[in-house]
Amino acid sequence: MTIKEIARLAGVSTATVSYVINNTKNVLPEKRQRILDVIEQSGYQPNHIAKSLRVKKTYTIGVLAEDIRGFTVPAIINGLTEYAEKEGYYILLNDLRMMENLLNRYDMIGQYKDKVNKAISLLLHRAMVDAIIYIGMSDRDITGIINEINKPLVIAYSTTNDSYARSVTYDNEYISRNVIEHLLEAGHRRIAIITGPLNTSPACMRMRGAEKAFAEAGLELDEALVRHGDWEYNSGYIHAIDLIKARPTAIFAMNDLMAAGAIAAIHHAKLRVPDDISVFGFDNREIASLLQPKLTTVEIDLKGIGSTAAQMALKGIRGESSPECCRVIPSRLILRETVAPINI
Amino acid sequence: MTIKEIARLAGVSTATVSYVINNTKNVLPEKRQRILDVIEQSGYQPNHIAKSLRVKKTYTIGVLAEDIRGFTVPAIINGLTEYAEKEGYYILLNDLRMMENLLNRYDMIGQYKDKVNKAISLLLHRAMVDAIIYIGMSDRDITGIINEINKPLVIAYSTTNDSYARSVTYDNEYISRNVIEHLLEAGHRRIAIITGPLNTSPACMRMRGAEKAFAEAGLELDEALVRHGDWEYNSGYIHAIDLIKARPTAIFAMNDLMAAGAIAAIHHAKLRVPDDISVFGFDNREIASLLQPKLTTVEIDLKGIGSTAAQMALKGIRGESSPECCRVIPSRLILRETVAPINI
DNA sequence: TATCTGTGGTTAATCGTTTAGATAAATATA
DNA sequence: TATATTTATCTAAACGATTAACCACAGATA
Numbered sequence: 001m002t003i004k005e006i007a008r009l010a011g012v013s014t015a016t017v018s019y020v021i022n023n024t025k026n027v028l029p030e031k032r033q034r035i036l037d038v039i040e041q042s043g044y045q046p047n048h049i050a051k052s053l054r055v056k057k058t059y060t061i062g063v064l065a066e067d068i069r070g071f072t073v074p075a076i077i078n079g080l081t082e083y084a085e086k087e088g089y090y091i092l093l094n095d096l097r098m099m100e101n102l103l104n105r106y107d108m109i110g111q112y113k114d115k116v117n118k119a120i121s122l123l124l125h126r127a128m129v130d131a132i133i134y135i136g137m138s139d140r141d142i143t144g145i146i147n148e149i150n151k152p153l154v155i156a157y158s159t160t161n162d163s164y165a166r167s168v169t170y171d172n173e174y175i176s177r178n179v180i181e182h183l184l185e186a187g188h189r190r191i192a193i194i195t196g197p198l199n200t201s202p203a204c205m206r207m208r209g210a211e212k213a214f215a216e217a218g219l220e221l222d223e224a225l226v227r228h229g230d231w232e233y234n235s236g237y238i239h240a241i242d243l244i245k246a247r248p249t250a251i252f253a254m255n256d257l258m259a260a261g262a263i264a265a266i267h268h269a270k271l272r273v274p275d276d277i278s279v280f281g282f283d284n285r286e287i288a289s290l291l292q293p294k295l296t297t298v299e300i301d302l303k304g305i306g307s308t309a310a311q312m313a314l315k316g317i318r319g320e321s322s323p324e325c326c327r328v329i330p331s332r333l334i335l336r337e338t339v340a341p342i343n344i
Numbered sequence: 345m346t347i348k349e350i351a352r353l354a355g356v357s358t359a360t361v362s363y364v365i366n367n368t369k370n371v372l373p374e375k376r377q378r379i380l381d382v383i384e385q386s387g388y389q390p391n392h393i394a395k396s397l398r399v400k401k402t403y404t405i406g407v408l409a410e411d412i413r414g415f416t417v418p419a420i421i422n423g424l425t426e427y428a429e430k431e432g433y434y435i436l437l438n439d440l441r442m443m444e445n446l447l448n449r450y451d452m453i454g455q456y457k458d459k460v461n462k463a464i465s466l467l468l469h470r471a472m473v474d475a476i477i478y479i480g481m482s483d484r485d486i487t488g489i490i491n492e493i494n495k496p497l498v499i500a501y502s503t504t505n506d507s508y509a510r511s512v513t514y515d516n517e518y519i520s521r522n523v524i525e526h527l528l529e530a531g532h533r534r535i536a537i538i539t540g541p542l543n544t545s546p547a548c549m550r551m552r553g554a555e556k557a558f559a560e561a562g563l564e565l566d567e568a569l570v571r572h573g574d575w576e577y578n579s580g581y582i583h584a585i586d587l588i589k590a591r592p593t594a595i596f597a598m599n600d601l602m603a604a605g606a607i608a609a610i611h612h613a614k615l616r617v618p619d620d621i622s623v624f625g626f627d628n629r630e631i632a633s634l635l636q637p638k639l640t641t642v643e644i645d646l647k648g649i650g651s652t653a654a655q656m657a658l659k660g661i662r663g664e665s666s667p668e669c670c671r672v673i674p675s676r677l678i679l680r681e682t683v684a685p686i687n688i
Numbered sequence: 689t690a691t692c693t694g695t696g697g698t699t700a701a702t703c704g705t706t707t708a709g710a711t712a713a714a715t716a717t718a
Numbered sequence: 719t720a721t722a723t724t725t726a727t728c729t730a731a732a733c734g735a736t737t738a739a740c741c742a743c744a745g746a747t748a
Contacts, residue, residue: 003735013697013699014698015698015700024736026696045465046470046734047397048470048735049396049472049733050703050733051734051736053393053702053703054736063437068418069419069422077437081441082439082441091436092436095421095426097425125392127392128391233634285630286631347704356728358705358728359730360728362706362707368706370725371726371727375727391705394705395705397703399705400733692747692748695743695745696741697741698742699740699741706732708729708730709729710727710728710729711728712728714724715722716724717722718720
């Protein structure tokens with residue numbers, strides 16, 4: 001079934017059929033209906049490939065994910081697909097699969113660069129996507145690595161200071177400030193913090209947010225209550241063991257895994273959560289609601305990041321140049337059971 | 345840069361250029377080299393869309409996932425991408441996003457059916473994928489729902505008894521038998537089981553495996569020690585509370601979430617894991633290695649399922665009809681800290 | 689009446705490949 | 719030598735859409 005066949009059956013030219021399919025020129029109502037009827041009956045579906053070839057658009061967005069496993073990327077893709085589908089676009093997924101080996105290893109940067117650029121080139125020239133969305137987990141500014149491309153590029157989750165690429169992230173600093181504010185309001189003063197590695201920007205920004213919250217309250221962050229973890233469960237456990245000696249009334253662990261470790265450490269020290277020590281996490285991953293007690297934490301709107309990224313990509317494709325080159329999606333606090341006011 | 349331009353620069357016809365690019369006909373070595381040089385210098389990349397139109401193949405595999413969030417689907421896609429990429433195929437991802445609303449709700453079956461068929465039709469007729477891989481989590485046999493399609497279809501993870509579709513799953517029954525065998529070998533006799541809902545096939549098959557292990561050892565499964573959970577943490581907790589009264593020496597929970605609940609229940613009863621009661625989980629999700637003590641569990645080779653699905657899809661595309669229509673990927677036991685021999 | 693304008697439709701070129709069939713030259717065979 | 723075969727290459731027709739350019743006709747305008 002081709003457009004030619006439809007035209008023959010309806011007794012018109014292919015051009016006319018095309019015009020009614022795409023609503024791109026006036027056609028007499030009676031004729032239009034006849035054509036639509038023929039299409040309906042024959043179950044005709046326009047050949048997308050032929051159209052792509054002719055109009056030089058594939059209605060496809062290439063998505064490059066550093067690694068699809070884990071909890072962040074799928075949620076982003078979920079939101080992304082929803083928006084793209086609504087607008088009639090496809091998602092061509094390229095999973096770079098480099099969770100363990102290449103990410104955050106600076107001796108591997110050459111290999112990383114090659115892999116990314118090869119993937120982009122493939123997406124651009126062979127698959128001919130209309131735009132690319134890069135979902136970055138690592139702290140690298142991807143734009144410094146990518147060869148020039150002539151299609152819209154949007155970075156999701158991680159951030160960039162490139163002027164060409166658009167990016168969409170979350171409010172790292174602001175929400176972290178909220179966390180500390182929440183603890184301060186609950187009466188906590190001796191607040192310990194287990195950060196991520198300070199050479200990663202999320203850890204830095206969250207730290208800055210925390211500092212601001214203290215400053216705004218006229219207080220000062222006690223350096224003796226700050227430890228630098230590595231995002232892993234064990235580092236949360238170990239640092240908490242250490243911190244407990246300094247008698248904090250609350251611990252803000254900058255992700256849920258470390259928070260889980262901290263809770264285990266607190267229990268191990270025969271103390272109770274939140275009665276003796278409150279714990280605030282970050283990420284709201286599955287484990288957060290399974291811990292006993294249930295973890296109070298921060299939820300990043302990953303789905304929102306995804307749909308916004310898709311939206312920005314489509315704006316780029318349609319040439320609606322948005323003045324904003326970086327959007328930040330608000331996160332929210334999930335208040336569960338691990339934080340309690342201090343003076344009860 | 346088109347093939348025409350390359351032909352002009354190399355002083356040959358487009359046909360000849362095409363022949364050297366695709367290695368499809370003999371070309372004099374000297375001429376071939378000249379053409380390759382021109383291609384190299386100009387950075388020419390063949391237009392994939394044009395090729396697809398002509399040869400009626402898009403080198404694209406459509407992947408339909410019921411919901412990409414969660415832990416299973418991404419791991420499968422990871423393996424799938426790896427294989428497909430190696431063979432020069434793309435992954436067009438369609439996330440149906442129906443975790444909460446449609447899955448396993450039988451009043452929603454019409455809506456479910458519509459959504460799946462619309463997605464497949466889109467993939468087939470508009471995106472023109474060469475094959476479809478359906479990653480099913482729910483227990484529904486998808487083939488009963490899909491309208492006839494004339495391209496290879498492979499079902500991954502969940503299973504089918506359709507003769508047209510190929511499927512690739514894991515060894516539910518066998519590995520479950522292994523779990524019980526392992527517990528029996530460790531001297532356990534009073535083994536409690538927390539199943540999933542018995543109207544789901546994984547729960548049934550795992551149950552059958554367990555029964556066989558008992559039977560083979562000349563023992564009988566004690567019905568009083570079996571409870572039917574709903575895969576959620578809470579049901580593990582509640583059933584374990586109840587089971588503990590019957591004094592089992594081991595509990596096999598048919599997923600890690602319920603196992604985690606069971607462990608919490610055991611601790612709550614002031615008993616120790618594994619000293620008083622051993623616990624065996626299933627899935628090896630992230631939480632398994634974070635629990636204290638670390639959970640002994642089953643790891644399904646999701647990546648293997650993914651790459652095998654891709655392999656089968658490609659076989660289908662290439663017309664290499666494999667006699668086997670259903671492959672099962674072996675799982676393995678992950679022995680950690682929650683299972684101990686009984687008589688120490 | 690002659691010319692302009694607008695409307696609905698067709699013709700045919702085009703997008704960038706692949707490939708069947710034609711052609712010409714070189715080599716083998718009778 | 720004449721004919722058949724093989725080999726390397728080219729010509730041109732697809733693939734299935736879109737769309738610029740053109741055309742015929744009706745009604746409006748000078």
